[in-house]
Amino acid sequence: MRPVAQPLLQWFQENKRLLPFRQEPSAYHIWVSEIMLQQTRVAAAIPYYNRFIQALPDPAALAACEPDALRKLWQGLGYYNRVNNMQKAARRVCEQYGGELPADYEALRALPGIGDYTAGAIASIAFGIPVPAVDGNVLRVFARLYNDDADVMQPATKRLFTRRVLDQMPKEIPGPYNEALMELGALVCVPGTPHCEACPQAGLCQGYAAGRQAELPVKPAPKAKxxxxxxxxxxxxxxxxxxxxxxxxxxxxxxxxxxxxxxxxxxxxxxxxxxxxxxxxxxxxxxxxxxxxxxxxxxxxxxxxxxxxxxxxxxxxxxxxxxxxxxxxxxxxxxxxxxxxx
Incomplete structure (x- = not known):
């Protein structure tokens, strides 16, 4: 497949949302925003993000926050284990890294509550490290780009798609590339029926050419609750x-x-x-x-x-x-x- 980065990055520059964590993209700000956005829509998360950063402006403040006060700051976002793990990670950052998130993918990945995606987002956006950040949005984009109906919830499929994301990455600007892929999945290559008429990848997209974009990606049926x-x-x-x-x-x-x-x-x-x-x-x-x-x-x-x-x-x-x-x-x-x- 021809490189996707150039039209993608041009589209991103013209269409990206002005979000508070993009105005000051420090490692800490990116970390907080990515953890909040794991289970929360951007519009709903922004007021929580602003309040959280104002109250706890750095890892040291997060590490020292009284647990009930921390949960009160998080109230309404749900999935409270996220913020509990953030505090554990912040304490380790203060103990091991002098209060600053490490500029190292593996070190980030080893912190509580930080998985492959979040470590990739922080490393690439904050530190310019050429690593992928593959979330559900990016899996959906690449399933359609490659007309690939493999189950995206399978580890082998995720590894394959991650390699594809890395192959297409311009190594000198990994952060904007990863952000652009996330933004494309959030605004254009959306679940269900995507907005292919507005997509900068429409000419490259094999799923679109085959008329299968609405069928992809393939996921197993959810288990009964x-x-x-x-x-x-x-x-x-x-x-x-x-x-x-x-x-x-x-x-x-x-x-x-x-x-x-x-x-x-x-x-x-x-x-x-x-x-x-x-x-x-x-x-x-x-x-x-x-x-x-x-x-x-x-x-x-x-x-x-x-x-x-x-x-x-x-x-x-x-x-x-x-x-x-x-x-x-x-x-x-x-x-x-x-x-x-x-």
Whole structure:
């Protein structure tokens, strides 16, 4: 195939979005943006990115941030393990590299939470190291360019596509090339029906020539998600709403939530469970049914409002006043339907 870089880079120069992390493309800024964008649309991530960088402007600040404050900064983005790993990586950067991300692909790859793609993005964009950064957008672009219907989720296919990306890379400007491929996949070579009429690669694209662009890339059918019933007690006292901290490992690790149990429960069973921590409840109206989709499971939530007297609580439970809900306690979006009016 003829080189794709020249028309791609010209298109990128004329059409790239003015994003905050492109205005100051330091290694730290690229790292934060790439971790946020793993599971979040660009438009949704930008206000979180700006707030995060203002509060934590460098790896040292991230490393030193109190964990609850860090999760509060991240609240709304979900997939909290991302930011937990970022803090672990920031601490290692401070311990081993003097507080600056290393200008070395393998060293970046060895940091917690940084995989092949993120290491490639940081290395190429921030440091000009000629390594590929192959995410889902780039896999889609190259599946169509080469009219390749191999399963892009298979490691062997990813390795083949990565070699193709590297073969086409102008080694003197790897950062703009990688960014241009990502941008093309985000704006033009989109999932489903791509905008081939606006694509700088249309004349080279074998999938387009074969009329197969909408069929590519090939992925296996997603696995069925597990359904889980979650019973919620939204308990309020004169001191605030009752919150419990989730376990330090597993789903939503370390976050705060209203009293909840991952099983179907009657009011009496929920009252008995709350009585065990010293909270006598008076039940109110039923909570509306809600649903939250995780990667591998779906929560089906329901339960009741309740009131209780202010009382002492065991470790791992708090009464959270409204201002504390706003400033201190990170509650996952799974409970947004119940927390938004508090």
């Amino acid at each position: 597990t359904s889980v019933t979650v019973t919620v007690a939204l308990v309020q006292s004169p001191d605030g709403v009752l919150l419990q901290r989730r376990p330090s490992k597993g789903l939503l690790a370390g976050l705060w939530q209203p009293a909840a149990w991952e099983q179907a429960m009657t009011q009496q069973q929920a009252a008995d469970a709350l009585a065990q921590i010293g909270v006598p409840v008076q039940w109110g109206e039923a909570l509306p049914q809600a649903r939250h989709v995780f990667t591998h499971k779906v929560w089906h939530l329901g339960g009741w409002h309740a009131t209780a007297p202010a009382c002492a609580l065991p470790e791992g439970w708090v009464w959270a006043a409204p201002d504390q809900l706003a400033r201190v306690y990170a509650v996952p979006n799974a409970f947004a339907a119940y927390m938004k009016n508090l």
